[in-house]
Amino acid sequence: MTYSLRTSTAAIALGLGVFGLAPAALAQTVVDFTVAEYSSKTGPYFQEVATAFEAANPDIKINIEVVPWDTLLQRLTTDVAGGSAPDISIIGTRWLLDFASQGIAEPIDGYLTPEFKGTFIDTFMSPGIIDGKIMGLPVAASARAMMVNMDLYEQAGATPPTTWDELYEASKKIAALPDTFAFGLQGKEIETDAYFYYNLWTHGGDILNADGTSGLNSEAAITAAKLYKQMIDEGLTQPSPTNYNREDIFNLFKQGKVGTIFTFPMLIPQIKEEAPDLKYQILPFPEAGAKATYGVTDTLMMFADSDAKEAAWKFIEFAYKDEFREKFDLGEGFLPVTKNVAALEHFTTDPDVAGFAAGLPYAKFAPVIANWEEIADVTVRTMQQIYLGEVTPEDGLAAAAAEINKIRGL
């Protein structure tokens, strides 16, 4: 049993240490690192980094715990509540504000040297800055874009669209093809709201107005929602969007059944592996008055209660070495967060990466506000009701905006 081996080893080490007999190597600092699992490669990758670090720093031991994303927040909540929080962890940046406001996150301005700070791309650094303090480092980043199936477009005699009107017209043609769906619309589980934001932003709308109230009942939002509903009603999307989560939509695309989807760069390695013959192309989101993309980052955060901060920081600096970041970004399909990796040939010349990175100048991020999960849930619920035809877009969005304002206390 691993645990008992570890316990007895620790016991022996402690005993020897007490009697001063322990060689220096046994007096180790242990850094607990919770790693959120993106794919089956994530765990082994970080283990590799840890082993390399331990070889160079024999007095520090890195203890890696791989946790699936779906249970990460539950796990961290229980950990903090029980007083056994790790030293560092990967978290969703959308949770960072809550962690920071509760005093759980440790500001890292004090540890960050100007040189190290300068290696990061500013766009990705900014979501981690709360109240002027840097509360974590970007560890994974993506921007979103539209992906089209060129074969289907050719077959239907349509051209890849640049505006929503063009998308609508092209979809009508593709939907006429047998056993094919024109537009993949996600209606279930995580990021159902994001799928709507893509639409909302490119119509000139915003999640929050300048005064902080919800932007869901704006003209742009209603137009956007009506457009989605119309596409569903006219059979331009796959049937019953509320039964399709993100993975389902992407699977449909990989099977070659869908003409257009909105997606992230992490889909590319999957396509290369599972559908190498698929002729896809990456394009910016269709516009209807504004350009936009959705920037998402995950943050590497240090815990305020950690008793191994120096050692943890040493490990963080080590883990951000170019060779490791390159391997991580390439393996998982993320966009690079550091300038050196972004300058690598692959990332500058690869057309797919360029397609996703092209939107970065107009990238919008999820608002950094308290209760974001609850607010996102209201949006998801409303969109589902609209897709199912249970409420009209106007009524649904008005109710949602009211509820969100109430949550925000505005």
Added chain:
Amino acid sequence: MTMSKLTRSVLYWLLLSPLVVVILFPFGVMFVTAVRPRDELFVYPPTWGFSDFRWENFSEMWVKTNFGGALMNSLYVSISATAIALLLSIPAAYAMSRYRFAGKGAYRIFLLMTQMMSPIVLVLGLFRLMMSLGLVNDLNSLVITYAAFNMAFTIWMLQSYFNSIPRDLEEAAWMDGASHLTSLVRIFLPLAVPAMVVTAIFTFINSWNEFVLALTMMRSSDDFTLPVQIYAQVAGRYQVEWHHVMAGTVLATVPVAIVFSWLQRYLIRGMALGAVK
């Protein structure tokens, strides 16, 4: 019944067949998905057929998901929890069955109440408890928790069985001069064995399949039990290796299914004791 056994059998199987089909359906899905080549996972229209028996899916899965380790963890936890639950339940059930004492009704209601709180609801409190006991990430935290949660059921079950063992046998032994302890061990326990086996198997299976508490208490993937390890393959990844997931589930189910085929024999023997007067 005036029908011949053959007619009866045919009739019964006919009546049971819809249920049997629905029960076997998910197992069929699991098996077919587990032995498929990976690129056939998402074919449309979906079929039951597959081009190749990819037994390698099982061996890949075994390595990739540390199945062997998780299996050992599950075995340790389930067997230990069952042992402790039985150890504590047998005297309690005996007392409930054979004695009259104050607080008996209250004890019974208390046990029932322990079943009413779902572990999910208690997870934070349990975690804090385990923290203070220093047992987090220790499989023993699961052992004592499972034993505690299963106790209401094991005590009830054992008590029902014990009630059906006639007291006269023991009383006869007392008449003959045997002490209470001797009669307990020599006469009562042998008769109670089938009951204990059945109860043990129920507890084992409940512990084997438990998920939420294992997910919360076990922190590193080396220490995961089987359900958690398999779930970890599905939860929150960008891309799920469904063939591995199903292969893992199939393997996790087989030992339990084998145990069931023993169980149903004991079920008859144990239950039939009640009919013995």
Added chain:
Amino acid sequence: MQKSIPMMMILPSLALAIGIIGYPILDLAFTATQEVSRFGQLRGFVGWDNFAEVFGDPLFWESLWRTGIWTFAVVVGTLGISMPVAMILNDDFYGRGLARVIIMLPWAISLTMTAVVWRWALNGRSGLLNATLMQAGLIDQPIEWLATAGTAFTVEILVGILVSIPFTTTILLGGLSAMPQDAYEAAVVDGASGWHQFRYITLPLMRPFINIAIVLNVIYVFNSLPIIWVMTEGGPANGTDILVTYLYKLAFRFGQLGKAAAISLIMFGVLLIFTMLYVALVSRNDTDAAPDQEDEADDHV
């Protein structure tokens, strides 16, 4: 000395139960009256505020109602199927052993994995359920089972029944095996029909077993998270949310631990009231299977 023997025998089990389960319950009760940070840090006594918030939340009442439907449908459905199945399995026929093993099979997989497999099979386009139904000619278009709350909830209830059958059948089978044969023989001699035998002999004798099956099933089903969570996470649009899924979201997504604790206590209260009412209702009709005269007065349920 005589009095304390039984006490000593129940003491270890009592200690374990109180220790492991009692502490979290107290912790919960305490938390429910506090304002709690998202990480369980207690911020101050707020009395009944959490409860007031809960009672003012329309989603709570919807979830409560739906939990009632869920529990009732699954328990009644399970009982309705398990009773005839148990009676069949009690009789002697060819392949009975095999039938018993098959009926018990759903118990062999953890609830979470069952839900995962069914969700996979219910997939609109690549799921084998639609494929099988289409091949059998029963439908001609794939059905999106989990797309709307109506169909999704129905499917979830059916799966709930399926996984509850092994447990209930086992309990009922136990009761049936303990049936005294003489009563039946006497009835046959008196010319009683099959239905008569069932109604006047089997059912009354089975009552204690049916009762325990109902009480335990109600408790387990009421609190059951995995099936609904894995299939729809309580959606779409909270349409399949029951109390425990709603509770999970409140606690671990929105970080509202005080409110979640309050709901937990309410759920406990509901179950407690149900159990006490039910036990009181049926205790008059009950006789235990124990031949022991002394215990008959005490052994209820």
